[in-house]
């Protein structure tokens with residue numbers, strides 16, 4: 323077992339030098355590699371524990387109080403106990419340990435070191451667990467946002483075709499103006515008001531079309547045709563790809579109208595027109 327472990331670790335020994343505190347350091351002094359290793363293992367973040375314990379034990383011995391068990395100090399508490407204090411002791415020679423005193427100190431060091439290491443390990447484990455839970459929570463939150471965005475794309479949300487309008491004629495209304503019931507939704511706005519693509523698509527028809535006046539047809543990804551009619555100006559050409567909110571023309575009074583407006587038709591699959599109003603609602607906007 324021991325041999326197996328030694329064999330197993332031998333490649334690592336070939337490239338690193340083990341310091342007395344147990345922290346591995348690369349022989350070549352490549353600090354970057356060492357830091358990466360310590361980040362990978364959070365339990366390596368507490369190398370100061372043995373150093374502190376060592377300083378406590380030595381300080382206690384110097385002050386004459388050898389009851390160091392449990393980490394309590396009877397005397398010598400006026401001396402600095404930071405890990406940096408260990409550096410100020412050049413070595414144990416200066417303290418003239420007798421044999422019995424040295425053994426007692428060594429035993430106290432072992433027991434208190436173990437107690438502190440256990441406590442530190444528990445604290446570190448709790449901290450790691452907390453970080454893991456926090457990260458898990460963040461990932462769930464991100465997944466939620468991604469799902470929401472995916473839902474929006476799937477719903478294919480639309481925008482309104484113009485601004486500063488009021489609705490003047492609904493789908494299905496009858497009037498002496500039309501040979502049959504109204505086939506679209508009318509957004510009345512001053513002549514020249516921009517008309518915007520309500521969704522991403524490609525322009526499949528432009529030009530004058532009798533009662534419809536200047537008409538642009540945009541075909542959406544799902545095959546639905548959107549007709550924009552009565553324009554004073556057409557700003558796109560057939561085959562042009564447009565993204566939602568791109569200006570494609572201007573409101574006008576061309577064709578059979580009583581005033582400037584953009585007449586919107588929605589034709590699923592390029593077939594018969596359906597009521598645009600619920601179609602807008604379905605796609606997330608209220609005209």
Ligand SMILES: [Zn+2]
Pocket residue numbers: 491504506507508584585586
């Ligand atoms: Zn109309």
